Structures are given as structure tokens and as C-alpha cells.
Amino acid sequence: MNDAVLDPQDTGPSKGLDTISLLSSDERLKGRPKLCSDCGLCDSALKGRMSSACIFVHNQTAEIEQRLHGRGRRPDDERRFGIHRTQYAARMRQPNPQAQWSGIVTSLGARLLEQGTVEAVITTGAAPGTRFKSEPVLARTPAEVLATAGNKPCLSPNLRLLDQVREQGIKRLAFIGTSCQVHMLRAVEAELGLEKLYVIGIPCSDNVTYPDLEYFLTQVSRSPQTIVHYEFMQDFSLWMRHEDGHKERVNYIDFPMDKLHGIFPSSCLSCFDYPNTLADLTVGYMGAELGWQWVLARTEIGEELFELIRPELEIGELTSSGDRTRGMPHYIARLTQPPGAKKPPFLVRQLVAYMQRKKGSKGLEFARAIIEMKLLRNLNYVRSKFPRFEARVVPEHVYQTLEPYADKYQEVFGRPLAPQTEE
Ligand SMILES: Cc1cc2nc3c(=O)[nH]c(=O)nc-3n(C[C@H](O)[C@H](O)[C@H](O)COP(=O)(O)OP(=O)(O)OC[C@H]3O[C@@H](n4cnc5c(N)ncnc54)[C@H](O)[C@@H]3O)c2cc1C
Incomplete structure (x- = not known):
């Protein structure tokens, strides 16, 4: 495998620090709106539907949820995790060593094809000659x-x-993808002429373009070219596995944030659907204990999907410990600081990482914590970079979820958390 076509260390982040940007320096994307996650809709014949389907033009989460579930979110964990019927900690009894976790997602896609339930699955492979x-x-x-x-x-x-789905006459389709892709797909679903659509969602946050991914790895790893697998784990550290099998681990608090700040696309910083709430079935890990996957069946189809893979699963226990509400006020205060500012000394960072692992939120509380942190950070991003977009791209559940922190927000930012109504 050869990922080393360019030397990312030399290119740096594709945009300057704190710069509002289209995606990366990718020529193909010139002319796209500034908030674009390259979901692919605009490369298709449905391009004309962009302005009415795109999550970054008009977030239609609430409307789509009404259509899928006939109701809105309950004022409990559904505000953070999205509407769901059941949730599980689970993993494949026989994990696929090539998988990101245990391989629930691709095993499910394979079963759907094996049984003839679908004729095709849209999924994400690696470009030839690359790993990632x-x-x-x-x-x-x-x-x-x-x-x-x-x-x-x-x-x-x-x-x-x-x-291609249309050209090949495919009528029963499974789609595996991120939340922005799923939003656009749901928005055009009725026009696809499909008899059946199965949507398997993966949680997603802070995605990057490929050049920025290469750059990121040069900043966090001693051997970026030999990484075969990496994941941002629930123990507040990044785990990287190398070709020779050795593992490298970097605590989140040790990330060189001053050098990484420019890598995240404006679209991902304006996303409010970390847990992929419009999927039928979401398969992630962040609400489960280390070593387990977190699975949420949201719709009847989601339950059907789960039942299909259930015989191959080991089911664990969903747990929850820690108290995120203690850390959130500090997080809100830190949002006012420039990225990478005043990084604590090494020993203090070691202690913080130890305490995060020992005392930090775990299980469902960890998922609540990081979802709320990203909602807050992204709300602030939209308010500072795209203030005129707020009414269109920030869904109501964001304010409802963050309401417990409204006083702190007012104190730190000198403005209410609730949206200001236009004069
Ligand atoms: C950028 C990114 C960020 C993520 N962040 C989180 C997170 O913060 N918390 C969390 O719980 N889970 C997150 N996930 C999901 C998680 O890492 C696993 O992908 C998921 O739990 C499925 O694991 P698996 O072993 O069942 O998947 P596998 O069976 O290994 O299958 C992986 C599936 O992911 C799909 N995929 C891979 N790359 C992409 C991509 N770029 N875009 C769309 N689909 C892709 C492939 O189509 C494949 O079907 C993220 C995934 C991605 C791609």
C-alpha cells in the first residue's frame, strides 16, 4: 500500500487557521457553496435538488423525523441520540479483522445481499493504492x-x-453513510423510484478531506505512513495500529490543536447530527464501553436490520457513569480561547489524561458528553462564521439539549443561548 503520493507535512492544512473555507484545495469542488460536505448529490442528476435537500442550506431533521416516526423527539436522551426504539451494546461473535470495530455494518450489508433482500449496497471503499x-x-x-x-x-x-442505481434499475437498496449523506438521501428518497430503502448510519464528527487526513496523521503519529487502522476511542485517546502490529496511543489533550485547527471543513463544524439520527439503524461505538459497539434501531426497518444480524451478535450491557454536567461549564469557558492556547505542561497533561480515564464519563454518559460538546462548539461556529445561516441550519433540538447550560453560556458569551428572533 502506498499512501505517500504527496508529502502532507509540507502542504499543511489546506486552509489557514480559522479560515472559512470550502473543503480543501480540491479543484473538483470549485464553485460549491462554502458549507459543503461533498456528499455527492451534486455529482448526480439530482444536482438541481441541492438547495431543497442540503442539510447545510436548510436542516430538515424535524420534518424528516415526523415523516419517519410520526412524532418529534422526546425530552430525554432522544434530544441527543435521536429517536430510537431500542439501543444495544453489541459486537460480532466472530469479528472481522479488517473491520473498523467488529464489522457489524459490513456484515449486515453482506447479509442483505446474500438473502436477496436488496440488490445493491452503497458503501465506501478505499481508492486503489491507498488505505484511507x-x-x-x-x-x-x-x-x-x-x-x-x-x-x-x-x-x-x-x-x-x-x-448508477437508477441506470442499473435497482429497486431495493441499502445505503451506508454519514449523517449529512443520510439527510440528503432522506430528502430525495421519494423521487428515487425505490421499492425499499435500508439506511445504515454511522455516527460522524469532524470529518476531513483526504489531504487533510494525511496531514493530520503526520501531526499525531511518529510513523504516519505505516498506520493501518485508527480510532478516536472512548478513553480520551487516539489509538493507531501500525503495519507491524504495534499500537501507538495519543491522549486527546496532547493533540497539537494549534496545528490542527484548520483541517475541519466548515460544513462539519456546522453539523448538528453526530449520531446519524435519520438512519434506520445507527452503528457506532461512543455510547458503549470500550470494546463494544453502540447500536440504535430507530425505525421498523432498523429493527428488521437488527434482527437480521442478531444471531451473529454477542449482546453486552449499556452502562452509564460519570457526570458530564460538571465538565460542561469548563468546556464552554474554553470555547472562548484560541485553539492550542496555553497548553498545560507535560506532567499536568498526563495527570488530566489519567483523571479523564479514571473519572471521566463512560458509556452512555460519554456519548451524551461528546454530543453536547459538539453541539455547543458547532453552534458557536455557526454564530461566529455564518450568523445569517443560524435559523436555517441549527435545528430546534440543539437549543433544547443545551438549555441546562444557558446561564453559563450567557455569562461566557454575553448573549442568550436561545436564538434571537429577527426584528
Ligand atoms: C469519519 C468518521 C467518523 C466517525 N466518528 C465516530 C464517532 O465519533 N463515534 C462513533 O460512535 N462512531 C464514529 N464513526 C463510526 C465508527 O468508526 C465505525 O465506522 C462504525 O461503528 C462501524 O463499525 P463496524 O466495525 O461495524 O464497520 P465496518 O464493518 O468496518 O464497516 C465500516 C463501514 O463504514 C463505511 N465508511 C467508511 N468510511 C466512510 C466514509 N468516509 N463515509 C461514509 N461511510 C464510510 C463503509 O462503507 C463501511 O460500510 C465514524 C466513522 C467515520 C467514517
Whole structure:
């Protein structure tokens, strides 16, 4: 495998620090709106539907939820996790070593094809000669889906394959993707002429373009070229596995944030759907204990999907410990500081990382904590960079979820958390 086509260390983040930007320096994307996650819809014949489907033009989460569930979110964990019927800690009894976690997602895609439930699965493979460069794949066989196991942790224009779905006369389709892709897909679902659509969502936050991913790895790893797998774990550290099998671990608090700040696309910083709430079934890890996956069945179809894979699963226990509300006020205060400012000395960082692991939120409380942190950070980002967009791109559940921190927000930012109504 050769990922070293360019030397990312020399190129640096594709945009300057704190710069509002389209995605990366990718020529293909010139002319796109500033908030674009390259979901692929605009590469398809449905391009004309962009302004009415795009989550970054008008977030339609509440409307789509009404259509899918006939109701809005309950004032409990659903505000953070999205509407769901059941949730589980689970993992494959026989994990796929190529998978990101245990391989629930690709195993499910393969089963759907094996049983003839669907005719094709849209999934994300790796571009030839790379490990991590995303390439949308329209898989027609179980082997083709299984070959896409593992994250390609960069933006992927999966919806561009909708043209091929139509051209090939596919009527029963499974789609695996991130929350922005799923929002656009749901918005155009009725026009696709499908008899059945199965949506398997993965949680997603702070995605990057491929050049920025390469750059990121040069900043956090001693050997970026030999990484075969990496994940941001629930123990507040990044785990990287190398070709020779050795593992490298970097605590989040040790990340060189001053050098990383420019890598995140404006779209990902304006996203309010970390847990992929419009999917039928969401398969992540962040609400489960280390070593387990977190699975939420949201719709009847989601339950059907879960039942299909259940015989191959070991079911664990969902737990919750810690108290995120103690840390949130500090997090809100830190949002006013420039990224990377005043990094504490090494020993203090070691102590903080130890305390995070020992006393920090775990299980469902960890998921609540990071979802709330990203909602807050992204609300602030939209308010500072795209204030005129707030009414269109920030859904109501964001303010409802963050309401317990409204006083602190007012104190730190000198403005109410609630949206200001226009004169
Ligand atoms: C950028 C990114 C960020 C993520 N962040 C989180 C997080 O913060 N918290 C959390 O709980 N989970 C997160 N996930 C999901 C998680 O890492 C696993 O992908 C998920 O739990 C499925 O694991 P698995 O072993 O079942 O998947 P596998 O069976 O290994 O299958 C992985 C699936 O992911 C799909 N995929 C890979 N790359 C992409 C991509 N770039 N875009 C769209 N689909 C892709 C592939 O199509 C494949 O079907 C993230 C995933 C990505 C790609």
C-alpha cells in the first residue's frame, strides 16, 4: 500500500487557521457553496435538488423525523441520540479483522445481499493504492461489501452513485453513510423510484478531506505512513495500529490543536447530527464501553436490520457513569480561547489524561458528553462564521439539549443561548 503520493507535512492544512473555507484545495469542488460536505448529490442528476435537500442550506431533521416516526423527539436522551426504539451494546461473535470495530455494518450489508433482500449496497471503499482515501462503491455481491470494511475517515461523495442505481434499475437498496449523506438521501428518497430503502448510519464528527487526513496523521503519529487502522476511542485517546502490529496511543489533550485547527471543513463544524439520527439503524461505538459497539434501531426497518444480524451478535450491557454536567461549564469557558492556547505542561497533561480515564464519563454518559460538546462548539461556529445561516441550519433540538447550560453560556458569551428572533 502506498499512501505517500504527496508529502502532507509540507502542504499543511489546506486552509489557514480559522479560515472559512470550502473543503480543501480540491479543484473538483470549485464553485460549491462554502458549507459543503461533498456528499455527492451534486455529482448526480439530482444536482438541481441541492438547495431543497442540503442539510447545510436548510436542516430538515424535524420534518424528516415526523415523516419517519410520526412524532418529534422526546425530552430525554432522544434530544441527543435521536429517536430510537431500542439501543444495544453489541459486537460480532466472530469479528472481522479488517473491520473498523467488529464489522457489524459490513456484515449486515453482506447479509442483505446474500438473502436477496436488496440488490445493491452503497458503501465506501478505499481508492486503489491507498488505505484511507474514500471511494464510493455500489456493491452487488456480499464479497464486494465485505471488502469495504474499515473506515476511510474522509469525506466521501457516496450519493453520486444514485445515478448508477437508477441506470442499473435497482429497486431495493441499502445505503451506508454519514449523517449529512443520510439527510440528503432522506430528502430525495421519494423521487428515487425505490421499492425499499435500508439506511445504515454511522455516527460522524469532524470529518476531513483526504489531504487533510494525511496531514493530520503526520501531526499525531511518529510513523504516519505505516498506520493501518485508527480510532478516536472512548478513553480520551487516539489509538493507531501500525503495519507491524504495534499500537501507538495519543491522549486527546496532547493533540497539537494549534496545528490542527484548520483541517475541519466548515460544513462539519456546522453539523448538528453526530449520531446519524435519520438512519434506520445507527452503528457506532461512543455510547458503549470500550470494546463494544453502540447500536440504535430507530425505525421498523432498523429493527428488521437488527434482527437480521442478531444471531451473529454477542449482546453486552449499556452502562452509564460519570457526570458530564460538571465538565460542561469548563468546556464552554474554553470555547472562548484560541485553539492550542496555553497548553498545560507535560506532567499536568498526563495527570488530566489519567483523571479523564479514571473519572471521566463512560458509556452512555460519554456519548451524551461528546454530543453536547459538539453541539455547543458547532453552534458557536455557526454564530461566529455564518450568523445569517443560524435559523436555517441549527435545528430546534440543539437549543433544547443545551438549555441546562444557558446561564453559563450567557455569562461566557454575553448573549442568550436561545436564538434571537429577527426584528
Ligand atoms: C469519519 C468518521 C467518523 C466517525 N466518528 C465516530 C464517532 O465519533 N463515534 C462513533 O460512535 N462512531 C464514529 N464513526 C463510526 C465508527 O468508526 C465505525 O465506522 C462504525 O461503528 C462501524 O463499525 P463496524 O466495525 O461495524 O464497520 P465496518 O464493518 O468496518 O464497516 C465500516 C463501514 O463504514 C463505511 N465508511 C467508511 N468510511 C466512510 C466514509 N468516509 N463515509 C461514509 N461511510 C464510510 C463503509 O462503507 C463501511 O460500510 C465514524 C466513522 C467515520 C467514517
